[in-house]
Amino acid sequence: MAMQTTGSNEAGEPMMDINTTPLIDVMLVLLIMFIITIPPQTHAVKLDLPQDQSNQPPPPIDPVKNKIVVTQGGAILWNGAPVNLVQLRQYLDVTQQMDPVPELHLQPEPEAKYVIVDDVLAVTKQAKVSKMGFVGNEAYMTVF
Numbered sequence: 001m002a003m004q005t006t007g008s009n010e011a012g013e014p015m016m017d018i019n020t021t022p023l024i025d026v027m028l029v030l031l032i033m034f035i036i037t038i039p040p041q042t043h044a045v046k047l048d049l050p051q052d053q054s055n056q057p058p059p060p061i062d063p064v065k066n067k068i069v070v071t072q073g074g075a076i077l078w079n080g081a082p083v084n085l086v087q088l089r090q091y092l093d094v095t096q097q098m099d100p101v102p103e104l105h106l107q108p109e110p111e112a113k114y115v116i117v118d119d120v121l122a123v124t125k126q127a128k129v130s131k132m133g134f135v136g137n138e139a140y141m142t143v144f
Helices: 021-037 085-097 114-126 137-141
Strands: 065-070 076-078 081-083 103-108 132-134
Touching (some): 065 085, 076 085, 081 085
Parallel strands (some): 065 103, 103 132
Antiparallel strands (some): 065 076, 076 081
8 A cells, every 4th residue: 555645635636634633723712712802700608707806705704613514405504605726725724733623513404416515525635734633423324
């Protein structure tokens, strides 16, 4: 088989195949222009961020004993006021600086989620609480 060097076949007729390279180039240019001219989609996500609560006084730290309650709804209460784990750690750090160190009473409700109680225990361990006790254990007698 010999290669043809001319653009026609043996009979001298013109080649009937279409050259698709310019067609592909034009399509790619149109595609790029279409992508560039599409306006960017702007999606706004509305968030209700918590307001600064610096004007509210923090729950008092009792110099004798402090009580942490974990409710069945997942709330953590420090002496009756709701706190999160970061605030709890701050209060525990303050209590460990006091002389004498106040007692810490932990009272999880019987229906409280164990994961939250475990998180509270982890925070107390990180704060190196030395005087800690569990109160209200008699409530678990009816659960089992």
